[in-house]
Amino acid sequence: MSVNDNNLVRIRDLHFSRGRSKIFDGIDITIPKGKITAIMGPSGTGKTTLLKLIGGQLKPQKGSIQFHGEEIPTMKTKKLYEARKKMGMLFQSGALLTDMSVFDNIAFPLREHTDLPEVMIRDLVLMKLQAVGLRGARDLRPSQLSGGMARRVAFARAIALDPEMVMFDEPFTGQDPISMGVLVQLIRSMNDSLGLTSVIVSHDIQETLAIADKIYIISQGKIMGHGSPEQMNQSESPWISQFVHGDADGPVRFHYQACPYKEDLMAECHLEL
Amino acid sequence: MFDWFAVIGRNTVDFLARLGAEFLLFLQTVKGFYALIWRPSLVIQQLFSIGVRSMLIIIVSGFFVGMVLGLQGYNTLVDFGAEESLGVMVALSLVRELGPVVTALLFAGRAGSALTAEIGLMKATEQLSGLEMMAINPVERILAPRLLAGIISMPLLAAMFSSVGIFGGYLVGVDLLGVDTGSYWSQMQSNVDFHKDIVNGVIKSAVFGVVVTWIAIYEGYTCLPTSEGVSRSTTRTVVYSALTVLGLDFLLTAIML
Amino acid sequence: MLNSRIVEISVGIFVAFGMAALLVLAVNVSNVSGFGGGDHYTIVANFDNASGLKARSSVSIAGVTIGRVSSIEVDPVTYEAVVKMTIDSRFKEVPIDSSVGIYTAGLLGEKYVGIEPGGAPDYLEEGSVIRLTQSSIVLEKLISQFLFSQSSNKK
Numbered sequence: 001m002s003v004n005d006n007n008l009v010r011i012r013d014l015h016f017s018r019g020r021s022k023i024f025d026g027i028d029i030t031i032p033k034g035k036i037t038a039i040m041g042p043s044g045t046g047k048t049t050l051l052k053l054i055g056g057q058l059k060p061q062k063g064s065i066q067f068h069g070e071e072i073p074t075m076k077t078k079k080l081y082e083a084r085k086k087m088g089m090l091f092q093s094g095a096l097l098t099d100m101s102v103f104d105n106i107a108f109p110l111r112e113h114t115d116l117p118e119v120m121i122r123d124l125v126l127m128k129l130q131a132v133g134l135r136g137a138r139d140l141r142p143s144q145l146s147g148g149m150a151r152r153v154a155f156a157r158a159i160a161l162d163p164e165m166v167m168f169d170e171p172f173t174g175q176d177p178i179s180m181g182v183l184v185q186l187i188r189s190m191n192d193s194l195g196l197t198s199v200i201v202s203h204d205i206q207e208t209l210a211i212a213d214k215i216y217i218i219s220q221g222k223i224m225g226h227g228s229p230e231q232m233n234q235s236e237s238p239w240i241s242q243f244v245h246g247d248a249d250g251p252v253r254f255h256y257q258a259c260p261y262k263e264d265l266m267a268e269c270h271l272e273l
Numbered sequence: 274m275f276d277w278f279a280v281i282g283r284n285t286v287d288f289l290a291r292l293g294a295e296f297l298l299f300l301q302t303v304k305g306f307y308a309l310i311w312r313p314s315l316v317i318q319q320l321f322s323i324g325v326r327s328m329l330i331i332i333v334s335g336f337f338v339g340m341v342l343g344l345q346g347y348n349t350l351v352d353f354g355a356e357e358s359l360g361v362m363v364a365l366s367l368v369r370e371l372g373p374v375v376t377a378l379l380f381a382g383r384a385g386s387a388l389t390a391e392i393g394l395m396k397a398t399e400q401l402s403g404l405e406m407m408a409i410n411p412v413e414r415i416l417a418p419r420l421l422a423g424i425i426s427m428p429l430l431a432a433m434f435s436s437v438g439i440f441g442g443y444l445v446g447v448d449l450l451g452v453d454t455g456s457y458w459s460q461m462q463s464n465v466d467f468h469k470d471i472v473n474g475v476i477k478s479a480v481f482g483v484v485v486t487w488i489a490i491y492e493g494y495t496c497l498p499t500s501e502g503v504s505r506s507t508t509r510t511v512v513y514s515a516l517t518v519l520g521l522d523f524l525l526t527a528i529m530l
Numbered sequence: 531m532l533n534s535r536i537v538e539i540s541v542g543i544f545v546a547f548g549m550a551a552l553l554v555l556a557v558n559v560s561n562v563s564g565f566g567g568g569d570h571y572t573i574v575a576n577f578d579n580a581s582g583l584k585a586r587s588s589v590s591i592a593g594v595t596i597g598r599v600s601s602i603e604v605d606p607v608t609y610e611a612v613v614k615m616t617i618d619s620r621f622k623e624v625p626i627d628s629s630v631g632i633y634t635a636g637l638l639g640e641k642y643v644g645i646e647p648g649g650a651p652d653y654l655e656e657g658s659v660i661r662l663t664q665s666s667i668v669l670e671k672l673i674s675q676f677l678f679s680q681s682s683n684k685k
Contacts, residue, residue, distance in 0.1 A: 161407075426544075
């Protein structure tokens with residue numbers, strides 16, 4: 001298969017299920033180089049699972065995931081690890097190693113994967129910390145950081161090895177407006193200045209629409225729609241419209257499946273739940 | 274009727290699959306020892322948190338167990354006029370059984386539960402996934418040094434337990450109750466066999482070291498990544514370790530006698 | 531991460547302590563030196579009866595342990611007990627006409643082999659056989675002898 005120069009990741013006909021529940025039922029996603037691609041959807045639709053599939057931590061039952069034109073699911077461990085060095089990932093909780101300082105956390109991938117002298121590692125770490133604005137926090141421990149700071153440190157660590165792609169797992173969840181703004185701006189500017197390809201998984205509509213170049217909306221294992229933020233905003237589809245505008249009732253019901261209220265009150269409910 | 278067989282069948286298959294997966298993980302971890310030759314600092318760090326931090330509880334417990342043995346042994350033996358054999362009794366009980374077994378039980382409570390909680394929390398806070406995505410194999414980087422440190426620590430701790438216990442028995446028996454110093458030591462020396470007693474005791478504690486540390490690591494690595502999952506796995510570590518140690522102890526004793 | 535130097539030092543202490551404990555167990559508790567360690571030579575003695583004697587029982591002169599019993603077998607022809615003893619090479623000058631006996635330490639204690647030195651100018655060496663032996667005393671035999679002599683005295 002020829003490698004499309006503009007696309008870093010190509011997912012075709014992906015099927016993945018955990019136990020009996022189907023998480024992905026044949027989805028196609030293309031992630032273009034140098035752009036910010038957002039993958040959105042309600043909670044529990046397996047957005048994080050998708051990132052793990054791209055990172056090769058999970059294997060799909062069926063379908064192809066290509067990174068640089070190479071199949072991730074069938075890769076040998078050694079090759080997979082080489083591919084992962086070209087990906088950075090920022091976890092929801094930051095996933096900083098709790099028994100090390102901020103400095104050591106960022107130095108960690110460098111020390112593990114390179115033979116650089118300590119002086120050079122120091123320079124590199126300070127450079128990354130400067131980029132996320134936390135050079136002064138280098139001696140703090142992860143437990144002393146606020147949620148937003150922890151994510152910025154994790155960001156600095158994710159780009160420590162100068163990857164081609166960074167995946168963000170719910171970067172905006174649970175942030176106050178200021179650190180949210182900081183993160184949004186940081187993702188955008190790093191993407192452009194370092195020539196990164198960014199993949200954002202999120203359900204924070206406003207921030208994501210503001211930053212993304214391309215959006216996929218997933219629900220119940222299917223792609224509900226994709227396109228630019230403007231296209232999503234003006235979408236005719238009632239489902240996408242409900243999701244983007246956050247309406248309480250619509251194609252996705254407000255009520256969990258139940259028998260009619262009146263029957264239930266009269267204790268005449270016979271619905272098999 | 275057939276449902277019933279299906280349940281048995283499914284459980285058996287599940288059980289075997291889990292066992293196989295656990296064994297594979299164990300082999301991968303042991304394979305990870307190889308890479309540690311070039312990075313001894315990882316093992317030293319773990320020896321500190323596993324071995325050094327268990328040392329105090331082991332030494333204090335060993336001392337008290339030895340003193341109790343001295344007291345009980347003396348009161349039993351003196352009825353037969355055989356209090357000279359106190360040293361033998363204390364030494365054999367400690368070296369053959371109590372040293373390895375009690376050390377393993379204490380180790381499971383002190384170091385095993387801490388290991389499970391540590392690894393479980395690393396899993397719950399996505400640190401293990403994070404390592405994988407940084408192209409670092411958590412089995413080699415996290416599990417292997419801990420297992421190796423546990424295997425090294427256990428026999429050393431058991432030896433400390435036994436020697437401190439023998440000293441404790443000496444304090445009670447000789448200094449307090451008036452057993453002759455000479456007969457305490459000489460009877461001990463002529464009746465404790467190096468191969469049959471000491472070496473076998475060390476083998477036992479090495480086996481316990483593998484088993485207890487592995488249970489702790491496995492429970493942590495496979496726990497549900499929630500706070501409830503971690504706490505449940507921690508409890509399971511202690512319970513499984515205790516049962517396995519006591520069962521294995523019988524088996525090993527039967528084999529080695 | 532703790533100061534790595536403190537970690538290294540305390541791990542060093544831990545390992546040294548553990549090794550020391552193992553050494554104490556090996557040397558002080560089980561007396562490993564009497565077992566194969568160091569130079570030694572083997573002598574043999576045949577007893578009519580070696581009941582109560584075990585491998586690793588001590589061999590002594592004048593109450594001082596100089597070696598240990600290494601094996602006890604039955605001679606298939608004479609039905610005597612063949613007791614092999616390992617003697618520490620420090621005790622080289624044991625006269626060849628010494629006699630050995632199996633004694634009991636205390637009333638209920640262990641059996642041990644006692645050597646009574648003779649006066650010959652030659653010494654025991656590897657493989658020497660001691661002729662003069664005194665078997666272990668079997669309590670039941672002693673009692674029956676005593677009763678027997680009592681009853682014969684009365685006649």
